[in-house]
Amino acid sequence: MSEEKYEEALETLWGSIQILLSIFGPIHKDIAFCYSKIANIYYKLGDMNQTILNHQQCVRILEKFYGFDNPQTAHAYSSLSLFYYTAKETEKAFAAQLKSLYIFNLIGGEFVKSLLGKFLLTFDLLAS
Secondary structure, three states, X not given: OOHHHHHHHHHHHHHHHHHHHHHHOOOOHHXXXXXXXXXXXXXXXXXXXXXXXXXXXXXXXXXXXHOOOOHHHHHHHXXXXXHHHHOOOHHHHHHHHHHHHHHHHHHHOHHHHHHHHHHHHHHHHHHO
């Protein structure tokens, strides 16, 4: 896809955020979704600073909208972890992924505990 199409998508998403803000106020899942999509576009454009800033905004909104112990919030932290890792911010990536796993453990129990060991092993291999 051309950079021009990405710019057009960004313009549309920023416009959508303005409309949603006027309807719902600043804390709504659809606004978080827009920030997530904006982050994904910046990721494809290679701008990791904007990717991380916009996805952090998505996480903040989801945490306020759904609460901390919600699968949507956990998934958002997991995605943020991947963005941090791509930006070579491994400590922040690790912290975000641990937060994601902690949330999944709160809501999912034993299944997630088995995933934690696999994650730690994988992260250790990637970090070395």
